[in-house]
Amino acid sequence: MNARKFYEVTGIRLAAIASNIRYADRLDLVLIEIARGAAVAGVYTQNAFCAAPVLLAKQHLQTATSRYFLINTGNANAGTGAAGRDDAFRCCQALAELTEVQACSVLPFSTGVIGEPLPVDKIVFGLPEAIDKLSASNWLQAATGILTTDTRPKLASTRLELDGKSVTITGMAKGSGMIKPDMATMLAFVFTDAQIHQQLLEQKLAQAVSHSFNRITVDGDTSTNDSCMLAATGHSQMQIDAGNKSVNEKFDRALGQIFQELATGLIRDAEGATKFITINVRQGASTEECLQVAYTVAESPLVKTAFFASDPNWGRILAAVGRSGLKDLSLDAIAITLGDLALISNGELDPNYAEEKAQIEMDKQEITIDIKLARGRCSEMVWTSDLSHDYVKINAEYRT
């Protein structure tokens, strides 16, 4: 992912300003304008206590066509009760008055500390400047403005030819801790100038998310504020519909790649991460059990600290698979490989295993673990990071 190279999406303008929500002189308020007539789809956190802006964004998207995303960092406006919902609405209303749209055409998104009142005045004060700065080229600024503990912006962009027409997809995401987007995601905003009907757009979003943001975990903690939006402006004049199968599939592949690039970008920049780990679980009886094993390994503090230490302590992987709760799981059939190196074959240490070969694999920055369950035909892949001193440091000092 090269955050500095991106294609603009016709019909989308962006701005990022510093409105001093939590820190001084840091981009913390992002405004994204979507041209009239676009289709917009969203998925949100499954956390039972979803934040005020999530509740409002869901409601507004059902009520009207979205024209603006208003995103602030530094304050999640979560755990703030009815007052929090009022605060989020006041921000939407202020923007709606300035831009002469309905308040329900504005979708609010917040990320940052949970449980503190949203500084509405600071946000409202910043709106005229944000509107003034709206530009088709401000992608990097916007991708920077939505960050919290992330160390770098995540932008992904592609341009493809479909039936002789050029179509662009460009998106951004943020998130570095409290990352296990359970059937949803951290903040991610993806845009295309393709023309896609609402219902199809929703399907495409669900599909893309399930194989990207829903396959990553940093710490197993699902946020209260996760949201992922996909908007199609239609300005390329290229209609995507299920009827034109080859075009539709080509678009889906490109969209899926953008989502995976953003999702894996979050893991590469996870809090304190020094390793990027791919966990493949194969030959499972169901998708669910593959994911159960993959997440148990991915979220094991002992596996994660072993990766941090580059220690080929494969016993911890084996123990995590064993405790993942699968019924009648037989050790005798299990096979585990680390990169190209067989660790476990038929439930025992592979005869060709050698600690020094394992060390070479563990010293790599990108590590792939392959776990064969030998009890079915399903496969799943999950991405995760290691557990380092810096993860503890970042999260122990988060509010100081």
Place this chain on the structure above:
Amino acid sequence: MNARKFYEVTGIRLAAIASNIRYADRLDLVLIEIARGAAVAGVYTQNAFCAAPVLLAKQHLQTATSRYFLINTGNANAGTGAAGRDDAFRCCQALAELTEVQACSVLPFSTGVIGEPLPVDKIVFGLPEAIDKLSASNWLQAATGILTTDTRPKLASTRLELDGKSVTITGMAKGSGMIKPDMATMLAFVFTDAQIHQQLLEQKLAQAVSHSFNRITVDGDTSTNDSCMLAATGHSQMQIDAGNKSVNEKFDRALGQIFQELATGLIRDAEGATKFITINVRQGASTEECLQVAYTVAESPLVKTAFFASDPNWGRILAAVGRSGLKDLSLDAIAITLGDLALISNGELDPNYAEEKAQIEMDKQEITIDIKLARGRCSEMVWTSDLSHDYVKINAEYRT
């Protein structure tokens, strides 16, 4: 828990020696002799890949009355396949020959690094010395000899009068990381001189474990080697049976206290722990959902790092409750207290909440979180520790 004060249990002799299994000059081999005619019960890890000694201990306990527990640290003899089972049996057999019992009267237990062959020769070489050292007073030595990353021995002991007869219960446990004893425990050995029939003893063990070792978590990682044994020598001549209700209940209370003391002792000495945290979940619809919420909070890396930092970041607790997967969980009814301080009432920040009061609670070494779900009449309690720099350090450097 005062590890230096304990009562001997008539019918039990113990020895601990240094046999250089992994480190030089460190007590790493423990032998416990149980008088003829004792009843012995055991529960073991639910990890699907349980270790060779666990498989053998289960089998031996079903075959014959146990006379010896043979426990080594430094090597878990897990993930070692058929060779590992042979190795464990060879140790049992060697001891059986020296003590003139059947091999199946010896139960083997191992804890330490997973996946390395058991150094059978070192263990067998140490056996004569261990037998020679057997003594009724060696409790502290034995409790020290079973430790791995623990920083101190855990012994718990009580003596009670039952119908004018004196009955003793004394036990030991080890475990500091890879601790979430799923329906079982890390290594724990508890002895009484009460006389208890096998079936009743098994019931008592199951009951005591479910409210002690099965209510603790350090890192959510269930070991491959967890075992908890309870032996009743009968040497006090005091028969415990369900018929004598008051005696039976008094014994159960004392036994339950010993188990809880050992279990919470593991948490107090958890890897890198600086805090001891009790999580109560009340008014749940079922035991299962209370435990689901309690463990989600207890194992959240974000909650644990906040405790380490003494940061009253209650938003992380709220987010963890919200992602714990309970259906139709309503935020509006939730109440959360930290010690005596109300954090959340009716789903919102309590009007009397003040950060400085929360800070006083968080600065304590012993912290209690109370979570009221307001959807039923079940309650559960779980104990856990915080996630510190030292946890990462200990587990990153474990094999170096």
